[in-house]
Amino acid sequence: MPSLIEFRGVGKRYTRPLASDVVALEDVSLDVHAGEVLGIAGPNGAGKSTLISILLGYVPPSRGEVRIANRPVREYIERHGVGYLSELVDVDPRWTVRQALLRFGTLAGVPESRLAVRVQEVMTRLGLDEYADRPFRKLSKGNKQRLGLAQALLREERVLILDEPTHGLDPLWMIRFRGILAELRRPGRAILVASHNLEELERLCDRVAILDRGRVTRVVEVGEVLPHTHETLYRLTVARGADRLSEVFTEATDLGRGDWAVSAPTLEALNHGIAALIERGVLLVGVAPAQSALEQVFHDAIGEVLL
Numbered sequence: 001m002p003s004l005i006e007f008r009g010v011g012k013r014y015t016r017p018l019a020s021d022v023v024a025l026e027d028v029s030l031d032v033h034a035g036e037v038l039g040i041a042g043p044n045g046a047g048k049s050t051l052i053s054i055l056l057g058y059v060p061p062s063r064g065e066v067r068i069a070n071r072p073v074r075e076y077i078e079r080h081g082v083g084y085l086s087e088l089v090d091v092d093p094r095w096t097v098r099q100a101l102l103r104f105g106t107l108a109g110v111p112e113s114r115l116a117v118r119v120q121e122v123m124t125r126l127g128l129d130e131y132a133d134r135p136f137r138k139l140s141k142g143n144k145q146r147l148g149l150a151q152a153l154l155r156e157e158r159v160l161i162l163d164e165p166t167h168g169l170d171p172l173w174m175i176r177f178r179g180i181l182a183e184l185r186r187p188g189r190a191i192l193v194a195s196h197n198l199e200e201l202e203r204l205c206d207r208v209a210i211l212d213r214g215r216v217t218r219v220v221e222v223g224e225v226l227p228h229t230h231e232t233l234y235r236l237t238v239a240r241g242a243d244r245l246s247e248v249f250t251e252a253t254d255l256g257r258g259d260w261a262v263s264a265p266t267l268e269a270l271n272h273g274i275a276a277l278i279e280r281g282v283l284l285v286g287v288a289p290a291q292s293a294l295e296q297v298f299h300d301a302i303g304e305v306l307l
């Protein structure tokens with residue numbers, strides 16, 4: 001697949017008066033191919049926002065370069081635009097949903113003859129019809145996020161950048177959002193999704209780049225993440241006999257409320273362990289992977305285990 005977005009040796013150092021410099025990105029090289037959805041995951045302060053700001057041309061890199069369709073980012077964006085959902089959706093509190101979208105559409109260069117129709121289409125797609133005349137200040141967090149998504153879709157750009165797209169959405173809209181994203185895939189379009197929600201990235205993306213302290217430490221092909229290739233953490237919910245867990249799983253960790261974390265290198269080892277527990281009279285309520293496959297790779301990559 002050809003690259004639509006290319007980061008080449010990108011570094012960013014913020015200089016601050018009266019304080020030491022902050023290196024937010026270091027030697028980041030990354031391609032986003034036409035036709036793919038690429039996720040960016042990373043802990044707080046990893047550099048995700050800086051990466052997106054450089055891609056949008058808001059912030060110049062200290063070194064290296066970013067190109068879209070083989071042009072410098074500003075040149076590409078001025079000519080073709082990009083769809084962008086920012087982490088915080090904010091507009092004039094008095095504007096209604098429709099007014100806000102009409103203004104965004106005008107700014108994005110949607111032809112005037114198409115504008116009203118296009119605004120109606122994206123409102124319907126994002127379930128905003130019933131809120132069309134409601135002022136922004138009266139929208140719930142989830143509706144504000146849907147308005148943000150609607151504006152990002154107004155012009156059907158080839159490059160779509162979504163920063164925490166499901167932030168504030170209720171579970172139903174999270175599921176619907178997956179459908180919307182699937183519809184937005186095009187052979188010629190590159191979609192970049194930054195998120196803290198690894199489970200969500202695993203569902204939405206083809207590949208996920210893991211960013212840690214300014215460096216891309218891994219790029220994971222989501223379909224190829226094999227859940228049982230190394231020590232995997234499981235959550236056991238125990239109704240009775242928890243005091244005997246450590247006889248079988250020596251490093252069992254109490255998570256509270258009857259939940260325990262145990263690790264096993266293979267599914268066979270897990271099942272043998274569970275059989276041994278049952279033989280000892282332990283009564284289990286549930287067994288589930290404690291982390292998604294991507295979460296495990298993520299925590300391996302940044303050297304942490306979180307439950």
Ligand SMILES: Nc1ncnc2c1ncn2[C@@H]1O[C@H](COP(=O)(O)OP(=O)(O)OP(=O)(O)O)[C@@H](O)[C@H]1O
Nearest residue numbers: 014016022024042043044045046047048049050051
């Ligand atoms: N304008 C700035 N001036 C100085 N330091 C900054 C600036 N913007 C970001 N930083 C620092 O750069 C590093 C990367 O920040 P960035 O916001 O890009 O990370 P992030 O992965 O988006 O974090 P989060 O998940 O918390 O939003 C952090 O140490 C941050 O404090």
